[in-house]
Amino acid sequence: MRYRDVVIKGRIIVTNKGVSRLQAGEVWLGRGYVEGRRPTHPGIYALLDKKRRFVGLAFLSPSSPHYLRIFSREEVEPDERYWKKVIREAYEKRKGLASITNAMRIVHGEADKIPSVVIDMYGDIVSFQITSYGAETIKEIIISIILELFRPSAIIEKDNATQRKIEGLPLIERIVCGEKHVASVYEGGLTFELDVLGGQKTGAYLDYRELRSAASNLAGGRVLDGFSYEGWLSCLLSRKVAYVISIDSSADAIKAGIKNASINGCENIEFVRGDVVKYLASSNEVFNFIHLDPPPLAKRRMDLMPALAYYRRLAQLALRALDRDGILMISSCSQAVSMEALERVIIEATQKRNGTVIFRGMQDTRDHPIIPGRKESFYLKAVAVKVD
Ligand SMILES: C[S@@+](CC[C@H](N)C(=O)[O-])C[C@H]1O[C@@H](n2cnc3c(N)ncnc32)[C@H](O)[C@@H]1O
Structure with missing residues (x-):
């Protein structure tokens, strides 16, 4: 020993x-x-x-x-050298992504053998989040390894997840080293400005990358992008559709979305700050493509029924606003909602209009890998339905 x-x-x-x-x-x-x-x-x-x-x-x-x-499960010595090897290996697996983006998850917790730790790279800024007391004990080691391996302009601690409260840990959001907290990132040929310190999650929704790409392949005509965060998808869609209405309840997200549209010369996006359900319930607009990506609604099994009721309501309202031959895409990052349950809710809502499932997708597994047999690690799913 x-x-x-x-x-x-x-x-x-x-x-x-x-x-x-x-x-x-x-x-x-x-x-x-x-x-x-x-x-x-x-x-x-x-x-x-x-x-x-x-x-x-x-x-x-x-x-x-x-x-x-x-x-x-191996008898290793978990010192700084060990963790450096684990983080370097995780990074090596993602290197292929560098040809399409400079924003990627380097460490995805359990799937990368550092449970409850995520490390994300946004251009020259690295942010991290630790959600367990056990892993908190190696925080200084993680920071020192990030500095050594990636030499970022800044490291940002985004320890604001509510899970930390259960663990008895304080919520912390701070610049650990460096001064800058705004990164310039690219994806899908566009450039986005991102306030990593002020943004949601560890800055942005990196797990949605492949679904943003899928949505932009499916979309055309008049588009509604509901729960649009900082407008990354709206900007991607803008290049190939007539116009986009981009709705989010966060004033900061809308402000960032407007900036991103301006950086990329997207002039056909209307940004609306508001509640998607209220908007759909009161609007008379008709769309050819509606995309809805609400925040997590059911992390625990007991939240499942209210979450499904919300997805049902969203789908019903969206269908009223969907033109003939329109496409509705709904995503769920709710842990307890399975792909099948999400699909069932949408198909039931589309019954009178003959809904056909034309797309099923999931989190970008290139940097958000799934542990075989562990359904918790497959949390983000999306279904698109075409109606008559
Ligand atoms: C999962 S994120 C969307 C990520 C986005 N699809 C992307 O690719 O970056 C959910 C967004 O919904 C917004 N939100 C939460 N509740 C909302 C509501 N009732 N109406 C509109 N937006 C809401 C949050 O501010 C957040 O930006």
């Missing part, structure tokens, strides 16, 4: 059932899978079976339902 106190806080004996789950690929274990004493200090722990044989390494978060987040 090469356990060093510096990096490994202690050892934990895992129950037989816990070991079986771990060996079957489970990435989280609750405290019920721990034999005997359950440590209350966050950090990295070595997991042993009842015969004291090594079975894995995990971040331990004392007050989290995900008490143990497993990051290795």
